[in-house]
Amino acid sequence: MQEHQIHIRNVAMWVLGMVLCPLGVTLSARAGFGLSMVEAPVYILYLRVSQAFPKFTFGMAEYIVQALVLAMLCILIRKFRARYLLSFATAVMFGVILDGWRNVIGEEVYAGIAARILACAAGILLIAFAVACFFRTDLPQEVWEMFVKEYSTEKEKKMTKVKWIYDITSLVLAVLLSLILLKKFEITAIGPGTVASTILNAPLIGLFGRLIDTVWKDRENVLTPQKEREELKKREEEEKRDAEEDESIIP
Numbered sequence: 001m002q003e004h005q006i007h008i009r010n011v012a013m014w015v016l017g018m019v020l021c022p023l024g025v026t027l028s029a030r031a032g033f034g035l036s037m038v039e040a041p042v043y044i045l046y047l048r049v050s051q052a053f054p055k056f057t058f059g060m061a062e063y064i065v066q067a068l069v070l071a072m073l074c075i076l077i078r079k080f081r082a083r084y085l086l087s088f089a090t091a092v093m094f095g096v097i098l099d100g101w102r103n104v105i106g107e108e109v110y111a112g113i114a115a116r117i118l119a120c121a122a123g124i125l126l127i128a129f130a131v132a133c134f135f136r137t138d139l140p141q142e143v144w145e146m147f148v149k150e151y152s153t154e155k156e157k158k159m160t161k162v163k164w165i166y167d168i169t170s171l172v173l174a175v176l177l178s179l180i181l182l183k184k185f186e187i188t189a190i191g192p193g194t195v196a197s198t199i200l201n202a203p204l205i206g207l208f209g210r211l212i213d214t215v216w217k218d219r220e221n222v223l224t225p226q227k228e229r230e231e232l233k234k235r236e237e238e239e240k241r242d243a244e245e246d247e248s249i250i251p
Contacts, residue, residue, distance in 0.1 A: 013137035017130045022098035024126030031120035032109030034191030037167045037198045038144050040174035043189045048181040059095030066091040066143035073147045077154045086140035094142050120193045128204035164202040171198050
């Protein structure tokens with residue numbers, strides 16, 4: 001029964017994250033008030049490269065940048081796991097879905113101010129909800145979310161705090177890239193929507209996470225990836241202490 005619950009939760013959270021997150025990014029881009037702090041650097045790279053190569057898409061920029069972030073994670077935690085390659089494969093899939101949403105919904109900024117405000121708000125909410133879903137699955141996910149989860153676990157840091165620092169760092173990087181690559185402050189990439197995302201993203205992820213756990217009635221019986229890693233780490237520490245005690249009593 002428990003394995004069945006875990007399977008359903010993993011798949012449901014992964015599917016929701018993979019569908020809703022690129023939709024949120026697409027709506028944020030159409031709002032024209034700036035993307036989330038994580039997506040802003042990617043969008044700036046897309047704008048710059050697409051000037052020279054028109055067939056270069058937003059989705060392509062997604063998995064190129066995520067490959068760089070994955071390399072950074074391995075450097076910071078000094079580890080590489082084969083499953084990280086699955087996260088990159090998921091990033092490629094995310095880029096394809098993102099381009100698909102942009103083909104369906106459109107790429108141009110909405111003309112009406114009301115439509116732009118609604119699109120901006122919907123984008124922020126959808127992305128935060130999608131990230132909360134990603135944090136509740138151990139199936140391969142984007143490098144963005146995997147970076148936060150892996151770093152938090154390895155360094156024993158609070159995930160929400162790490163996410164907040166990660167977002168602010170991304171915002172600073174976006175500003176620098178805009179000035180360096182585009183020679184201007186690109187308002188469609190970094191704007192009021194970006195600032196709102198920086199402030200609200202981490203709290204909204206926490207809020208949506210609690211709502212998801214409340215709705216999922218059997219959450220106490222579900223072994224989440226975070227709990228599984230904590231239990232594994234606890235067992236490893238206990239085994240290490242037992243080994244040290246055994247060595248200390250050997251004459």
